[in-house]
Amino acid sequence: MNIFEDKVAVVTGAGGTMGRAVVDTLVSQGCRVAMVDVRAESMQPAAAQYGARVMAVACDIRDAAAVESAHRRIVDAWAPVAILVNNAGVLTNAKIEATTSDSWREVMSVNAEAPMVWSRCVVPGMKAARWGRIVNVGSLASKTGGLTAGTAYAVSKGAITALTLSLARELAPHGVTANAVAPAYVRTPMVTEALTEAQRQALLQQIPVGRFCEPEEFAHVVAFLASPLSGFITGEVVDLNGGLHMD
Amino acid sequence: MPTPQSFALTGRVAFVPGGYGDIGRAVAWQLASAGASVAVAGRDAAKAERLAAELTQAGHAALGLAMDVRDTAQIRSGTERVSEHFGALDLLVNCVGRQREERLAEVTEAAFDEIVQINLRAAMFLAQAAARWQIAAVKAGRAPGRQIHVLSVRAQLGMRDRGYSAYCATKGGLVMLIKQHAVELCNHGITVNGIAPTVVRGEMGAHWLADPQVRERLLQRIPLGRVAEPEDVAGPIQFLCSDAASFITGQVIYLDGGITATQ
Numbered sequence: 238m239n240i241f242e243d244k245v246a247v248v249t250g251a252g253g254t255m256g257r258a259v260v261d262t263l264v265s266q267g268c269r270v271a272m273v274d275v276r277a278e279s280m281q282p283a284a285a286q287y288g289a290r291v292m293a294v295a296c297d298i299r300d301a302a303a304v305e306s307a308h309r310r311i312v313d314a315w316a317p318v319a320i321l322v323n324n325a326g327v328l329t330n331a332k333i334e335a336t337t338s339d340s341w342r343e344v345m346s347v348n349a350e351a352p353m354v355w356s357r358c359v360v361p362g363m364k365a366a367r368w369g370r371i372v373n374v375g376s377l378a379s380k381t382g383g384l385t386a387g388t389a390y391a392v393s394k395g396a397i398t399a400l401t402l403s404l405a406r407e408l409a410p411h412g413v414t415a416n417a418v419a420p421a422y423v424r425t426p427m428v429t430e431a432l433t434e435a436q437r438q439a440l441l442q443q444i445p446v447g448r449f450c451e452p453e454e455f456a457h458v459v460a461f462l463a464s465p466l467s468g469f470i471t472g473e474v475v476d477l478n479g480g481l482h483m484d
Numbered sequence: 485m486p487t488p489q490s491f492a493l494t495g496r497v498a499f500v501p502g503g504y505g506d507i508g509r510a511v512a513w514q515l516a517s518a519g520a521s522v523a524v525a526g527r528d529a530a531k532a533e534r535l536a537a538e539l540t541q542a543g544h545a546a547l548g549l550a551m552d553v554r555d556t557a558q559i560r561s562g563t564e565r566v567s568e569h570f571g572a573l574d575l576l577v578n579c580v581g582r583q584r585e586e587r588l589a590e591v592t593e594a595a596f597d598e599i600v601q602i603n604l605r606a607a608m609f610l611a612q613a614a615a616r617w618q619i620a621a622v623k624a625g626r627a628p629g630r631q632i633h634v635l636s637v638r639a640q641l642g643m644r645d646r647g648y649s650a651y652c653a654t655k656g657g658l659v660m661l662i663k664q665h666a667v668e669l670c671n672h673g674i675t676v677n678g679i680a681p682t683v684v685r686g687e688m689g690a691h692w693l694a695d696p697q698v699r700e701r702l703l704q705r706i707p708l709g710r711v712a713e714p715e716d717v718a719g720p721i722q723f724l725c726s727d728a729a730s731f732i733t734g735q736v737i738y739l740d741g742g743i744t745a746t747q
Contacts, residue, residue: 262490406746409707445670450731457490457728466491466719469681469712472745476735480670483663483734 240464241267245315247308248272249298249355250325252279254425255374258452259322262460264290268320271311273298298325298351299343308358317362320463323352323373323397328427331387341389348393349400356404360413369413370463371404373397377421377478385436394419398474405472414471416462421478424449445480491726494519497570498725499563501553501610502579504531506686507634510714511577512539512546514722520575521545523566527552545570553580553606563613572621574629575725576614580606581634583688587647596650603654604661607633611665611676618674628673630725631665633658634717635680637740641747655680659736666734675733677724682740683711707742 246263250256251272260270260283270291272280277295284293292314296307311318327347329340352373363369378386379394397417404415422429422440429437429449441447458477461467476482498515502508503524516522516539524532524539529550536548547569551562567573582602584595611631618629638648639655658678666676683689683702689711693699703709720739723729738744 402745405742406707409742410709412708414708445667446673446675446731446733447671453490454728454731457726458732460490461720461723461728464719466723468719469708469716469741470720470737470739471708471742473738475732475737477731479731480666480733483666 244268244319246270246320247318248322252276254452255455256324258456259459262456299346301354304354318359320370321359328390329387333388336388344389344393349396363413364411367412371415372459372462373401373417375417375419375474377419377482402472409471417474418458419474419476420450420455421481422449423455490728491723492519496520496574497572498522498575499566499573500577501525504535506714507717508579510718511721514718516544518722521570523547525549525551525562554601556609559609560613567617573617576631578607578610578633583651585647591649599650599654604657619672622672631676632721632724633678635678637680637682639680663734678736679720680736680738681712681717682743685711685713
């Protein structure tokens with residue numbers, strides 16, 4: 238099925254569990270996907286599976302010049318980016334007294350600044366096309382403070398919410414929507430597998446649906462927000478948390 | 485509109501009260517096109533049956549039935565008829581809604597009660613009647629159902645210079661109804677969510693668009709620069725009905741071209 242009509246999508250953090258799920262979903266719906274990850278080897282399985290439908294772009298997104306270069310490479314090879322999925326993120330569970338200035342800068346650089354830089358790169362092309370979708374990945378932590386996540390992480394995801402609203406306001410007149418998905422506890426090595434057994438059990442008791450989010454469920458929400466089904470939705474943060482938080 | 489296979493509704497049975505209004509009609513077509521069997525209900529049997537006939541003629545499985553949501557007995561018999569006709573009732577999409585504009589000083593008990601009855605009380609008992617079938621179905625091994633209510637941005641935003649007490653209060657009340665039902669049904673895997681649109685082109689939204697000055701002011705407030713089409717509402721409802729949204733519950737998605745985001 239080709240719902241996206243060969244549109245070019247960029248997925249950052251594509252080599253991780255959640256990123257790979259997004260890549261699988263977007264490719265299966267007809268996108269050409271530029272996979273971005275700092276770990277080149279993490280993208281090899283998808284590159285081997287999908288061939289010319291994907292492009293693996295190794296890039297340290299903390300470096301704005303590297304992002305701009307990666308963006309130029311994608312546009313030169315394919316076409317202007319129609320869908321940007323700012324998925325890359327780093328998680329630290331350090332609370333305030335254990336938060337170092339270096340770790341704060343690292344988290345903010347990957348989780349907040351890089352999505353801004355990627356957005357800055359793709360917006361001119363989206364404006365010219367009068368169509369674009371920016372899907373950011375927020376977190377429940379931005380609304381609750383980190384339950385298990387650390388201070389810097391929660392703050393960086395708060396920045397993602399504000400970035401999403403700013404982009405929505407600025408870009409709506411140009412036919413470009415900006416939304417976010419705010420998942421909680423997606424079943425990945427970075428998140429749920431890093432919890433202690435006691436934390437896992439306590440959380441499963443708290444989550445009304447009684448389980449963690451599957452990566453594919455996360456990817457489906459991203460695909461929905463990137464799809465024609467969601468054309469009138471902008472500035473929304475879609476909560477994906479099994480009922481853990483309802484506001 | 486093509487939709488991803490993960491949003492497919494093949495084999496599901498949808499019950500759409502308010503289904504022949506502008507939004508309901510688009511929802512009925514969207515869900516049917518995604519593979520669902522669709523039962524359309526409303527007070528006017530002829531309208532419900534006419535839409536069902538159109539859907540059937542297009543190759544979809546459809547049923548039209550008369551149902552006055554002010555009468556809980558009719559709600560219960562309606563859900564029973566849908567379940568018996570199609571063998572299940574998986575998806576409740578509550579498109580019932582009404583507005584009677586009265587400024588605060590002029591609000592009458594009769595009009596206020598009518599809006600509460602239609603916008604909030606009916607939602608409660610539609611949800612209850614559907615849940616009874618949905619819970620039984622899960623216990624019998626069927627995939628969990630979905631409940632979707634159509635709200636409004638007025639669930640969150642008051643309306644300046646207009647008489648919207650009952651409408652805003654009932655739509656706001658639906659937010660809490662959704663949350664409570666979500667937590668009560670989560671053990672069965674049944675999700676409950678809402679879609680909150682701004683002005684939608686059609687009969688209910690017509691008065692906003694008839695006066696050029698009012699229309700211009702409205703469009704200036706919507707960042708995307710247009711009102712919603714009924715199809716804009718139907719797409720996200722299909723998504724929430726699908727397996728793809730199985731981890732989303734107790735949420736309201738604002739579908740408003742950016743209005744609430746930029747307040």
